Amino acid sequence: MTRIGKASELAAYRAELLKKRPADAKVVAVCCGTGCNAYGAQKVYAAFAAELAKQGVKDWALRSTGCHGFCERGTLVVMFPEGMLYQRVKPEDVAEIVEKTLKGGETLERFLYDDPVTGEKHRLEHEIPFYKHQERLILGQNGQLNPESIDDYIALGGYLGLAKALEHGADWTLEEVKKANVRGRGGGGFPAGKKWETCRNAKSDKHYVICNADEGDPGAFMDRSVLEGNPHSVIEGMIIGALAIGSDEGFIYVRHEYPLAVKRLEQALVEARGLGLLGEKILGSSLSFDIRINRGGGAFVCGESTALMASIEGRVGEPRAKHINTAIQGLYNKPSNLNNVETWANIPLVINRGAEWYTSIGTKGSTGTKIFSLVGKVNNTGLVEVPMGMTLRKIIFEIGGGIPAGRKFKAVQTGGPSGGCLPAEKLDLPVDFDTLWNEGSMMGSGGMIVMDDRTCMVDVAKYFLGFLKFESCGKCTTCREGIRRLHELVTAVTEGRATEETLQLIEDLSETVEAASLCALGTTATNPVRSTLKFFREEYLAHVKERRCPAAVCKTLIRYDINEKCTGCMVCAKRCPQKCISGERKKLHVIDQSKCIKCGICLDVCKFDAVEVK
Amino acid sequence: MELSRVDAIIERNGSRGASLLAILQDVQDEANYLPREALEHVSKRLELPLARVYAMATFFQAFHLEPRGKYVCTVCMGTACHVRGAARLVEQLERDLEVKSGGTTKDLQFTVEEVNCVGACALGPLVIINGEYHGTMTADRLTKTVEGLKKAEGGTR
Numbered sequence: 001m002t003r004i005g006k007a008s009e010l011a012a013y014r015a016e017l018l019k020k021r022p023a024d025a026k027v028v029a030v031c032c033g034t035g036c037n038a039y040g041a042q043k044v045y046a047a048f049a050a051e052l053a054k055q056g057v058k059d060w061a062l063r064s065t066g067c068h069g070f071c072e073r074g075t076l077v078v079m080f081p082e083g084m085l086y087q088r089v090k091p092e093d094v095a096e097i098v099e100k101t102l103k104g105g106e107t108l109e110r111f112l113y114d115d116p117v118t119g120e121k122h123r124l125e126h127e128i129p130f131y132k133h134q135e136r137l138i139l140g141q142n143g144q145l146n147p148e149s150i151d152d153y154i155a156l157g158g159y160l161g162l163a164k165a166l167e168h169g170a171d172w173t174l175e176e177v178k179k180a181n182v183r184g185r186g187g188g189g190f191p192a193g194k195k196w197e198t199c200r201n202a203k204s205d206k207h208y209v210i211c212n213a214d215e216g217d218p219g220a221f222m223d224r225s226v227l228e229g230n231p232h233s234v235i236e237g238m239i240i241g242a243l244a245i246g247s248d249e250g251f252i253y254v255r256h257e258y259p260l261a262v263k264r265l266e267q268a269l270v271e272a273r274g275l276g277l278l279g280e281k282i283l284g285s286s287l288s289f290d291i292r293i294n295r296g297g298g299a300f301v302c303g304e305s306t307a308l309m310a311s312i313e314g315r316v317g318e319p320r321a322k323h324i325n326t327a328i329q330g331l332y333n334k335p336s337n338l339n340n341v342e343t344w345a346n347i348p349l350v351i352n353r354g355a356e357w358y359t360s361i362g363t364k365g366s367t368g369t370k371i372f373s374l375v376g377k378v379n380n381t382g383l384v385e386v387p388m389g390m391t392l393r394k395i396i397f398e399i400g401g402g403i404p405a406g407r408k409f410k411a412v413q414t415g416g417p418s419g420g421c422l423p424a425e426k427l428d429l430p431v432d433f434d435t436l437w438n439e440g441s442m443m444g445s446g447g448m449i450v451m452d453d454r455t456c457m458v459d460v461a462k463y464f465l466g467f468l469k470f471e472s473c474g475k476c477t478t479c480r481e482g483i484r485r486l487h488e489l490v491t492a493v494t495e496g497r498a499t500e501e502t503l504q505l506i507e508d509l510s511e512t513v514e515a516a517s518l519c520a521l522g523t524t525a526t527n528p529v530r531s532t533l534k535f536f537r538e539e540y541l542a543h544v545k546e547r548r549c550p551a552a553v554c555k556t557l558i559r560y561d562i563n564e565k566c567t568g569c570m571v572c573a574k575r576c577p578q579k580c581i582s583g584e585r586k587k588l589h590v591i592d593q594s595k596c597i598k599c600g601i602c603l604d605v606c607k608f609d610a611v612e613v614k
Numbered sequence: 615m616e617l618s619r620v621d622a623i624i625e626r627n628g629s630r631g632a633s634l635l636a637i638l639q640d641v642q643d644e645a646n647y648l649p650r651e652a653l654e655h656v657s658k659r660l661e662l663p664l665a666r667v668y669a670m671a672t673f674f675q676a677f678h679l680e681p682r683g684k685y686v687c688t689v690c691m692g693t694a695c696h697v698r699g700a701a702r703l704v705e706q707l708e709r710d711l712e713v714k715s716g717g718t719t720k721d722l723q724f725t726v727e728e729v730n731c732v733g734a735c736a737l738g739p740l741v742i743i744n745g746e747y748h749g750t751m752t753a754d755r756l757t758k759t760v761e762g763l764k765k766a767e768g769g770t771r
Contacts, residue, residue: 034732034733034734035734035735035736035737037747038734038737038740038747038749039737039749071734071735071736071737072736074736215733216730216731217731218691218692218693218694218696218730218731219692219693219694219731219735220731220733221731221732221733221734221735224733225733256639256676257676257729257732258733294635294636295635295636295639296674297635297638297639297670297673297674297675297676297677298674298675298676298730299673299674299675300730311635312632313631313632314630314631314632314633314634314635314670315631315666315670316669316670316673316674317673317674373733373735375693375694375735375736375738376693376694376697376698376735377697377698381694381735381736382736413693416693447693449693449694449697451697455697460693460696460697463693463696464693467691467730471730473673575754577709577757599702599705599706599709599753600699600702600753601706601753601754601757604752604753604754604755605754
């Protein structure tokens with residue numbers, strides 16, 4: 001690998017690459033993102049490699065890519081240049097696909113996406129409703145490049161943003177990011193340009209640039225997919241940031257639970273150094289900058305900037321008061337600019353295509369796109385990227401395809417443990433930084449968990465409190481003890497041991513925890529319980545007054561029964577660990593409630609919908 | 615764990631306080647947990663008080679001070695998995711293996727753990743057994759999977 005000595009030579013390097021890969025090249029792209037891998041994508045990829053060789057196919061290239069987003073239908077296989085999508089592909093299907101589709105040009109109907117609502121079949125990826133309404137500025141490249149190849153990234157225009165920034169200089173770059181009004185995608189929504197400026201203006205012999213890749217919100221995996229699917233976009237963003245801020249050293253703090261992301265980043269850094277895009281005198285300019293990777297230890301609080309920096313210094317991740325913010329005094333007490341993965345990945349786009357173009361996407365206050373992980377009780381689970389300002393309804397019902405099994409939408413949880421639950425009346429709200437905040441929730445890093453009428457909102461509040469109780473670092477009493485007490489109180493509600501006074505106590509204590517905790521973990525910890533109390537008070541009251549869980553979730557308040565649909569097949573009786581289901585063959589079975597431990601196995605194994613929970 | 619292995623890990627990461635987290639991670643990757651003698655050795659080599667090494671080892675959820683089982687069964691407790699019934703899976707493992715979540719069976723065969731989210735939400739609820747993802751899991755299938763593993767171990771339990 002030879003170093004590229006000048007910014008202008010990058011274009012020549014790219015032109016050489018493009019000569020070797022014409023736009024109409026035939027490529028089979030197998031999604032090897034986390035979701036598809038779990039379905040066995042690696043085996044599908046291996047099967048393609050074997051079959052292409054066995055059947056002597058020479059005109060099709062094979063590519064392993066990062067996450068395409070449509071995890072629900074994995075393993076995904078896209079055939080370029082046309083963009084035909086085969087979904088739910090299994091290793092045993094590959095021989096037939098190679099023979100009939102790649103060689104014979106035949107479309108195999110059974111692998112096409114069929115709309116669960118209209119029953120319509122779609123051939124091309126971009127025609128599918130899930131993709132049609134998205135604007136995939138960041139994620140779009142995932143399907144088109146091999147994350148382990150810097151040449152793939154450069155061929156798609158990668159590092160041209162860096163070349164442009166170097167050509168125009170640090171002041172211009174900073175101005176462009178400020179004009180674009182890129183707001184922090186990690187949840188805070190603070191304008192990145194403003195933070196960069198503060199950091200740059202802080203007098204010091206050393207400035208740090210840091211990428212927060214400690215994605216900790218349960219139900220959110222967009223950063224993981226960007227890191228695994230397109231690591232160079234983050235690295236390029238950080239180099240541009242280093243130029244604007246005047247930094248020579250950067251860190252990526254990435255979750256230990258994301259081993260593939262770590263591996264891909266390490267490899268990407270080596271390749272970038274090889275081409276002279278990192279290290280001394282980048283692209284022949286006066287900029288010298290390099291990046292190190294730090295693996296996190298699985299502590300949610302380390303997503304907080306001061307805790308994260310403490311952890312990089314080799315100390316436990318406890319936050320400190322930010323009387324002086326980290327942009328002025330952060331890592332090793334030096335000015336440190338921290339942005340999250342998605343924010344960094346936006347930077348090359350801003351520089352490449354200009355602030356004016358960037359601000360034309362999204363809303364006035366929230367520019368650009370946002371990636372959401374749309375999960376839970378929704379038909380099309382996966383990663384979606386939409387312009388800011390799209391309504392919750394459009395995201396959940398048009399892109400997400402609505403609620404499975406004909407059930408009813410109940411709530412959507414956004415913002416992870418710091419966010420709240422919004423009911424059906426709020427579905428027409430536009431999703432941007434400010435609107436959701438005003439409703440007692442937040443956009444957060446982009447988790448969007450859909451809940452149906454079988455989800456108990458009290459149980460959801462208990463879940464988040466349980467999570468935060470465990471993740472509180474313990475420094476502030478209100479957070480450490482307050483969340484613990486709140487968890488006990490809400491648990492009492494779920495077990496039918498509470499009164500209406502308990503609800504009042506929950507509200508009072510929530511105020512204290514919010515007011516007297518230091519970092520955002522504590523101050524936002526009560527959002528889930530408060531928002532559910534506000535919008536779903538009836539459900540709390542049912543638990544308290546009637547000792548009833550309307551969604552049939554809270555274990556103490558429910559019972560399993562067998563109804564007349566029972567055919568007497570005896571499967572449940574055989575599988576019951578308590579042996580408390582009695583009944584003869586072909587006769588209605590009965591559960592002995594005194595012995596039942598409510599494990600739910602009978603419900604899992606019954607093929608006739610005869611087991612019901614009340 | 616051989617202390618020479620710990621030395622090699624320290625060499626690789628650099629013998630300084632800032633490397634402590636990375637050193638402990640690498641020790642655990644090799645030993646499957648953090649043995650006491652390894653922590654003491656790290657403390658000595660890095661010239662850090664043992665209390666600080668211990669603080670690190672107990673602050674982060676990824677670390678374990680006890681040996682773990684041959685099969686580590688990790689139930690994803692992310693929000694998406696939770697609303698699809700992940701808690702029931704933990705209870706099932708606790709019953710089947712007669713061990714509390716976070717614990718290891720006496721014969722060091724099985725460990726039951728929870729993780730906050732692994733970002734494979736489409737497949738929830740999800741159980742990871744020694745790195746292999748088992749998606750859309752039910753209590754019944756989980757029981758059968760565990761029984762299969764027990765049998766594969768020659769019915770030692």
